Amino acid sequence: MAIKSGDKVTKTKNSKNTIPGIHRIAAIQMASGPYVSANLSEAERLIEIAVSQGAKLIALPEYFAIMGLKDTDKVAAREKEGSGPIQRFLSKTAKKHQIWLIGGSVPLATENPDKVRNACLVYDDKGKQVARYDKIHLFGFDLGNEHYKEKNTIEAGEEVVTVDTPFGKLGLSICYDLRFPELYRAMGEVDIIAIPSAFTETTGKAHWESLVRARAIENLCYVLAPAQGGYHASGRETHGNSMIVDPWGVVQDRLPRGSGIVISSINTAYMQSLRKSLPALKHRTL
Template sequence: MSTPNLFRVAAVQTVSGTSLEANLARAGALIDEAARGGAELVLLPEYFCLMGLRETDKVALRERDGDGPVQRFLADAARRHGIWLVGGTLPLWCEDPARVYNTSLAYDPRGERVARYDKIHLFGFTRGSESYDEGRSILAGTQPVRFDAPCGPVAMSVCYDLRFPELYRSLARGDGVNLILMPAAFTYTTGQAHWEILLRARAIENQCYVLAAAQGGRHENGRRTWGHSMLVDPWGEVLAMLPEGEGVVSGTIDPARLAEIRQNLPALRHRVL
């Protein structure tokens, strides 16, 4: 009996700034690094193309679905390297002129788009002088999304979604998912408190790998993000991690490891609700 193939994945960590051109250049260099390292799927972080000085900056940069500088960049990079490439998030057009969809796009090795996910849960946080309200400039999506890759079913999600386990349960119905993608720009405050434990929890309860690509450092706009991009296995073990700064985290999706854990502890089959 043949053994299912191992599948190499990588998460890119950036400290994106206010220049689209500079951000795409840095993302391109890190995608190159990941591909040279053997990655077959590469995940970029949330806001990889822009961390503006104001929330409205992303609205000015929004693209129509199907074409634009960022979408062309992603398709070209996927095709050039022959990889699956998931573009963390980019701002896409919506009916509201003051807002955008915060959208994650997945491309196959031919550069063809295979999935679009609009972030469903919008971050809001206030503590002292620190305050965020994504709803001011982002329109929430409504549909959970997954796609099939050589490693099996892949669940898409973005940042604040991580706090809502019911999203992943809905995506894992039926045959489950083998990989959860988590592009993010967690704040330093919330990331330090909850990032790793939430990633490990999602991996454990869904018995799958979680690949998290984060923003990680001090940005031009003064915001500090937590970083700690990582790959977590279905037992909740952190296989690779980058604390802060630009770089690449890589590892392997092992079908035998997935099968072993699900056979030894058949929690997915024991679900009642």
């Protein structure tokens, strides 16, 4: 059940006697602003809500730490891999709550001082960074008064990244990657796909849900899709609708707008039963 900012939350006991193959996962939705410290405080608050509801794998949206007044603001906030306030926050928070934490995207330094890598970082429950994915597909959009050219400030990644977790094999992607199904095929069989995003309202209302559900259906896996959702100081509007989708394409939880969380249980046995009944992944010929 989606929990919006300000909702009353009842804490649950995190029993160690969990059912094998069933895990609680959560997606954080934000409307981040231009100040890193304020965004990290909001992220911490929302993560604590997700933890109180039993989540053990939590994902933050793209640009969770900074949605600047201009595109170059994220370049100014860039960090070297392994150091900086954003990465320290992710590591400390994962260790504190003993959760696996997906930092939707962090601006990491490149050799080009005018660009960053838009990196999705994964931390285990001991606070160790165990995976890094650099966004491969860079968003470009030109319609009326809306113009976006990520290539001006972002250096594209090249590598497909998956990581083994206690919840299954996790495939990493970011936002615009969602439109390129070949990326997900290149991951092989994965149990969960993470798609932290900041879809514009224009493209999001037209395509977001269709694309997220399609990625779940065609890969017969769970999709964890945290998003930016609201109005930002720059004047940009993001679509929100963070969601968790099951391998049959059913939306398990969704939050249309505003800060909050979506949370759901995933069931490995259910996923495997669907793959056995409909072995589409084994029927591939191309």
